[in-house]
Amino acid sequence: IPLSRTPRCSCIKINDRPVNARSLEKLEMIPASLSCPRVEIIATMKKNGEKRCLNPESKNVKNILKAIRKERSKRSSQKQREA
């Protein structure tokens, strides 16, 4: 069945080099949809604002997501100690 809309994914290719959670400015997750049939995970790098598409199924992405989620409590308790 041909799609009525041309699929428009943001990612052209997936970068398989592992990325460190600390080097990220932002991480975007775009679920599969009519306009793009696959999940897209787009990392924006702190250093130069470069955007990289990551592999949603990689261990690296799993770890990054966990690291970002967990980071808060660590940083905020550090803040309190510094204050």
Next chain:
Amino acid sequence: IPLSRTPRCSCIKINDRPVNARSLEKLEMIPASLSCPRVEIIATMKKNGEKRCLNPESKNVKNILKAIRKERSKRSSQKQREA
């Protein structure tokens, strides 16, 4: 120690209502940084483009992240069956 820059977080308040992974157009994760001392998770809703800030430490967010990551294989195999 006063911060040299005014912190600028994107989220004013956290919405604790659980969100379904399927209703998301996009999910942004912004790690803690100098400009905002806490992790921010911003969900853009499919329905109306509304943005909601979610609690990074909630079980709901953990589940959403997992659901989005895992979704691909399911959808793409479904696509193959439909084609």
